[in-house]
Amino acid sequence: MLRRMIPARSYRLLLNRNHGTPGMVVLPEGGFRRARAEITSWPDYRPTPLVSLPDVAAAARVAAVYYKDEGSRFGLGSFKALGGAYAVKHLLVAELSRRGLAPAAIAEAMASGSGPRLTVCCATDGNHGRSVAWGAQRFHAGCVIFVHETVSQGRRDAIAAYGAEIRVVPGNYDDAVRAAQATAEKAGWFVVSDTSYPGYTEVPRDVMQGYRVMADEALAALPTPPTHCFIQGGVGGVAAAVASQLRAHGGGTKLVVAEPDKAACLLASCEASAPTTIEGDLDTLMAGLACGEPSLLAWQELERSAFAFMAVPDASAVDCMRLLAQRQPKVVAGESAVAGLAALLLAAQEPFARAALGLDETSQVLLFGTEGATDPELYAKLTA
Numbered sequence: 126m127l128r129r130m131i132p133a134r135s136y137r138l139l140l141n142r143n144h145g146t147p148g149m150v151v152l153p154e155g156g157f158r159r160a161r162a163e164i165t166s167w168p169d170y171r172p173t174p175l176v177s178l179p180d181v182a183a184a185a186r187v188a189a190v191y192y193k194d195e196g197s198r199f200g201l202g203s204f205k206a207l208g209g210a211y212a213v214k215h216l217l218v219a220e221l222s223r224r225g226l227a228p229a230a231i232a233e234a235m236a237s238g239s240g241p242r243l244t245v246c247c248a249t250d251g252n253h254g255r256s257v258a259w260g261a262q263r264f265h266a267g268c269v270i271f272v273h274e275t276v277s278q279g280r281r282d283a284i285a286a287y288g289a290e291i292r293v294v295p296g297n298y299d300d301a302v303r304a305a306q307a308t309a310e311k312a313g314w315f316v317v318s319d320t321s322y323p324g325y326t327e328v329p330r331d332v333m334q335g336y337r338v339m340a341d342e343a344l345a346a347l348p349t350p351p352t353h354c355f356i357q358g359g360v361g362g363v364a365a366a367v368a369s370q371l372r373a374h375g376g377g378t379k380l381v382v383a384e385p386d387k388a389a390c391l392l393a394s395c396e397a398s399a400p401t402t403i404e405g406d407l408d409t410l411m412a413g414l415a416c417g418e419p420s421l422l423a424w425q426e427l428e429r430s431a432f433a434f435m436a437v438p439d440a441s442a443v444d445c446m447r448l449l450a451q452r453q454p455k456v457v458a459g460e461s462a463v464a465g466l467a468a469l470l471l472a473a474q475e476p477f478a479r480a481a482l483g484l485d486e487t488s489q490v491l492l493f494g495t496e497g498a499t500d501p502e503l504y505a506k507l508t509a
């Protein structure tokens with residue numbers, strides 16, 4: 126008999142008809158090896174825990190559920206610490222090299238700030254900006270972070286704590302992306318974006334290569350690759366990074382990308398078989414996933430490697446935050462960390478979705494808890 130862990134709620138599920146078709150290499154292995162070597166050499170690097178959730182597995186009637194808990198990543202609270210900060214370092218090194226500095230002088234500039242002062246900037250709904258600001262502080266660059274109006278004061282303060290200037294722009298995340306780009310062009314700053322678009326792919330590729338470290342750690346800790354992986358989608362960067370890493374570990378895992386139903390641009394892109402923009406204020410509680418435009422690179426990967434896309438309601442994210450907060454031992458998951466868990470539980474509870482995704486009593490499911498309580502006030506309110 127099915128034991129419901131979260132209430133049944135309406136959601137959308139779309140199987141990807143192009144799943145498995147060949148495509149271009151979006152994240153080459155050499156770039157990943159370079160990112161892994163750099164990130165794992167940072168003094169405070171530690172792999173994050175991979176937690177087994179047997180109670181969730183029992184409720185979902187699958188063999189096992191593993192949850193990679195990114196709440197402790199570099200003290201920044203989310204997996205995004207891997208991408209932005211690494212891309213900042215790579216960009217600064219490349220720029221100093223282009224300006225003719227010798228490798229020893231570049232290493233010295235990175236360690237002590239002795240080089241010319243460069244400024245990086247980006248748009249963010251919280252976590253990416255924190256990573257870029259942290260990287261800029263660590264590698265001695267100036268930093269300006271663009272946020273849209275609904276990014277909470279708590280998240281703005283957390284970014285400013287790394288010495289970045291915060292600029293607030295009207296509109297949504299995609300408007301902030303455009304403002305960052307336009308301002309950088311005028312001011313001669315360097316954009317470190319987590320989303321890619323035609324003509325701007327190099328930096329976001331590095332960001333995604335950094336994210337792969339998270340998936341690499343998870344897969345290294347499992348005896349066999351999982352049968353299923355559910356991962357949150359914002360612009361699709363992390364889902365594409367996970368997809369690349371699953372393939373590098375042998376493939377065969379069904380990847381399900383879970384988005385908020387108010388910002389499901391990846392599901393819409395799958396429906397249209399082309400990158401598709403969702404308009405409007407993208408008013409979802411899952412702030413990190415409130416993106417209306419897919420990243421070009423991410424889409425090029427996901428259009429063939431995602432098995433399915435799901436759009437889940439905000440209420441199911443709150444259900445999952447509470448479920449993890451109340452279990453023993455407790456898992457602290459922020460609003461944008463649990464769309465994958467919500468998608469798993471909603472699908473597993475329903476015979477049609479269960480069959481469509483091939484979920485059964487032998488399934489081994491990998492989830493990525495992509496953030497902890499990155500906005501502690503909101504976390505306390507939602508889990509009270």
Ligand SMILES: Cc1ncc(COP(=O)(O)O)c(C=O)c1O
Pocket residue numbers: 203205250252253319357358359360361362363364413414416461462495496
């Ligand atoms: C906690 C969290 N999870 C997932 C995502 C989604 O990542 P992407 O935009 O690369 O799809 C984000 C993006 O900011 C995030 O902050």
